[in-house]
Amino acid sequence: MGRKARQYSQTGLYHIVFRGMNRQNIFEEENDFIEMMEIMRSLKQEMPFEIYAFCLMSNHVHILLKEHNMGDISVIMHRLLTRYAGWFNRRYSRSGALIANRYKS
Numbered sequence: 001m002g003r004k005a006r007q008y009s010q011t012g013l014y015h016i017v018f019r020g021m022n023r024q025n026i027f028e029e030e031n032d033f034i035e036m037m038e039i040m041r042s043l044k045q046e047m048p049f050e051i052y053a054f055c056l057m058s059n060h061v062h063i064l065l066k067e068h069n070m071g072d073i074s075v076i077m078h079r080l081l082t083r084y085a086g087w088f089n090r091r092y093s094r095s096g097a098l099i100a101n102r103y104k105s
Contacts, residue, residue: 006074006105012067016077018103019060026098027058032088036061039083049076077103 020026027033033056040051040063048068055062067073085098 006102008070008073009067009105012070014063014065014067014073014105016063016065016073016103016105017060018077018081018099021097021100023059023100025058026060026084026088027056028092032091035087036084039080039087043076043079046079047072047076073105 027036036056040054043049044051049072050066050068051063052066053062053064065073065076067076081099081103088098089095
């Protein structure tokens with residue numbers, strides 16, 4: 001049985017939460033936090049959305065954002081998580097999934 005389709009917000013506002021596999025750290029050093037913020041900044045140049053708040057913790061992240069076009073949340077989060085996981089895996093010479101499950105919203 002497949003998982004339920006994500007429900008899109010009529011207001012475009014989302015509280016996003018994602019965490020590392022097995023609750024492991026997704027940020028090891030200060031540069032890791034900086035890279036996540038840089039990726040968010042570059043995504044804002046590519047797509048229309050607003051970030052109202054975010055909290056980056058060692059093993060999970062909270063982001064409060066508003067998409068401008070309904071359904072863009074999937075593209076935004078795919079790009080954010082793919083870019084960060086790829087960067088993290090290259091930086092720490094690792095492979096495999098970094099983020100546990102799909103993000104919660």
